[in-house]
């Protein structure tokens with residue numbers, strides 16, 4: 001299956017600006033992108049990076065400068081297409097397999113992200129269009145209902161954990177097995193269990 005990996009190449013992961021500088025955010029986001037592309041490839045998907053600017057990665061890259069939803073919607077239509085965001089630092093081929101399995105049961109497979117977003121979709125309905133940001137999980141379900149498309153929801157911690165804010169780095173340090181997790185550890189991040197809720201600190 002053709003699976004698009006949207007990627008903001010120029011100023012990625014701005015919400016991590018309290019813990020990573022701009023160069024580090026670029027490096028870390030590229031490590032996550034590579035982890036996602038590797039998992040997709042190992043799960044038998046044809047990954048295609050849909051990027052705002054050229055990026056070096058072991059997958060075909062299409063540059064589209066339009067905002068996220070517009071760029072993705074330009075690729076939706078009659079063919080079945082997967083969409084997996086690039087900031088899933090915990091993703092594994094097994095998690096991707098669960099998305100693929102869900103897609104065999106319905107017109108739309110959707111993996112919600114924590115906090116209301118949408119981290120992965122497989123779209124097999126000619127009228128479905130994405131509308132990311134905000135409570136996009138709720139919005140995508142409502143849209144599917146409106147056009148009469150069936151939906152299968154993927155209940156997966158690894159697909160639900162997108163890395164948006166510093167608290168998400170706890171999950172990467174605990175459960176990450178890829179390049180992004182290694183980069184984070186080498187950059188000196190470790191768990192901070194001294195306070196109430198577990199956080200991260202940097203040596």
Ligand SMILES: Nc1nc2c(ncn2[C@@H]2O[C@H](COP(=O)(O)OP(=O)(O)OP(=O)(O)O)[C@@H](O)[C@H]2O)c(=O)[nH]1
Nearest residue numbers: 006007008012013014015050051067068085086087
């Ligand atoms: N092609 C494309 N991808 C985008 C765009 N904006 C975000 N993305 C990607 O879409 C996914 C979800 O976006 P966000 O979680 O907001 O990531 P981000 O824009 O790097 O992070 P923030 O700056 O913190 O919002 C990630 O894989 C991003 O790389 C865009 O305008 N075009």
Ligand SMILES: C[C@H](OP(=O)(O)O)C(=O)O
Nearest residue numbers: 117118132133134136164
């Ligand atoms: C792509 C976007 O990601 P978030 O801003 O929730 O990380 C969304 O899921 O709508």
